[in-house]
Amino acid sequence: MLNLDKSKVDFLVTENMVSEVKNLMESGFPKLDEIINTMVERDIDRIYFVACGSPLCACQTGKMLFDKYSDIPCSAFSGFDFLDHTPFKLDKNTMVIGVSDSGETEEVVNSIRIARKRGALTLGVTRNFTGSKLAAAAENVFGYGGECIWEMHLLVSYYIACKYMNLKGTHKEIDSILEDMKKLPDILAELVISTEEKSKELATRASNWSFIYTVASGPLLPLACKEGIITMLEFTWTHGSVLNAAEFRHGPLEVVAKGVPYVFILGNDESRHTTERTIKFVKKFTEDVIVFDIKDYNSGLHPMLDPLILFVPLEYFYYYLSINKDHNPDDRRYYGGLVEY
Numbered sequence: 001m002l003n004l005d006k007s008k009v010d011f012l013v014t015e016n017m018v019s020e021v022k023n024l025m026e027s028g029f030p031k032l033d034e035i036i037n038t039m040v041e042r043d044i045d046r047i048y049f050v051a052c053g054s055p056l057c058a059c060q061t062g063k064m065l066f067d068k069y070s071d072i073p074c075s076a077f078s079g080f081d082f083l084d085h086t087p088f089k090l091d092k093n094t095m096v097i098g099v100s101d102s103g104e105t106e107e108v109v110n111s112i113r114i115a116r117k118r119g120a121l122t123l124g125v126t127r128n129f130t131g132s133k134l135a136a137a138a139e140n141v142f143g144y145g146g147e148c149i150w151e152m153h154l155l156v157s158y159y160i161a162c163k164y165m166n167l168k169g170t171h172k173e174i175d176s177i178l179e180d181m182k183k184l185p186d187i188l189a190e191l192v193i194s195t196e197e198k199s200k201e202l203a204t205r206a207s208n209w210s211f212i213y214t215v216a217s218g219p220l221l222p223l224a225c226k227e228g229i230i231t232m233l234e235f236t237w238t239h240g241s242v243l244n245a246a247e248f249r250h251g252p253l254e255v256v257a258k259g260v261p262y263v264f265i266l267g268n269d270e271s272r273h274t275t276e277r278t279i280k281f282v283k284k285f286t287e288d289v290i291v292f293d294i295k296d297y298n299s300g301l302h303p304m305l306d307p308l309i310l311f312v313p314l315e316y317f318y319y320y321l322s323i324n325k326d327h328n329p330d331d332r333r334y335y336g337g338l339v340e341y
């Protein structure tokens with residue numbers, strides 16, 4: 001196992017997670033309220049998120065809130081998809097939210113430029129309020145000032161979605177999400193301490209696997225993509241793929257066999273039974289199964305908050321998976337301009 005000083009590894013964001021979440025809620029949310037007021041003034045009737053990688057997965061989860069609890073149309077685009085297939089409706093009543101931690105991802109910045117030119121209300125969500133191309137391109141900017149991008153991006157998209165939906169017509173679930181959100185800092189603080197050892201053990205086991213299928217459903221599917229594709233491929237250099245438990249019977253079923261490894265992410269939402277059915281099937285044929293079950297961590301909050309909670313044990317899991325494979329998760333071969341793409 002690689003001997004690293006974990007406080008110096010950029011990938012691992014557990015150290016300041018709680019203070020960043022608190023700060024976002026206390027100082028960031030009031031700033032988002034101003035943007036939400038502008039959305040009301042502009043009578044926004046459609047929302048597009050544009051992002052890439054981990055931020056896109058957070059936006060896809062935020063979009064689910066709009067779909068589930070409102071009749072406000074919302075889509076989450078990858079930057080190049082937005083540029084190549086720019087949506088027809090892009091006007092003063094449309095809002096385009098570009099999310100990029102660096103604020104430099106070219107396809108997100110260019111999408112915001114186009115949206116602004118077409119008269120849409122634009123918001124750039126990025127780490128720093130100034131100094132990036134995204135901050136310069138968007139009409140409105142929100143700088144969250146934290147490193148823990150999954151929690152930051154998810155909370156920002158959730159807060160905008162919940163508040164705006166509430167102003168457009170309440171749904172009792174939205175209030176419960178907003179209320180439970182306030183409990184997150186204490187719960188995360190506990191998880192940052194309590195989940196490390198168990199995740200480390202699981203990662204030791206998984207480090208013998210040369211590839212991993214990651215399976216989830218419903219609101220945990222974007223988290224599965226973030227972890228089972230972006231994190232696992234980019235940061236741990238482990239081969240793998242992500243599968244939707246709802247689709248498992250239609251294709252993936254046939255490769256289940258002894259020695260084929262799976263990581264399941266299991267939540268408390270309505271699709272829990274769908275993933276459980278898959279787990280039950282898979283366990284008949286292979287012992288190489290790891291389940292991250294919300295019930296083992298904290299199941300007291302609204303299930304739409306499960307992706308924020310399960311992120312903590314998963315973050316440790318992939319950190320230790322990487323160093324167990326003697327790979328520093330901060331190392332890159334190609335990304336970030338090392339090789340032209």
Ligand SMILES: O=P(O)(O)OC[C@H]1O[C@](O)(CO)[C@@H](O)[C@@H]1O
Nearest residue numbers: 052053054100101102103105230
């Ligand atoms: O948030 P940014 O700066 O736009 O960067 C997006 C990048 O972040 C990651 O999600 C993590 O490095 C990458 O997959 C993606 O390329």
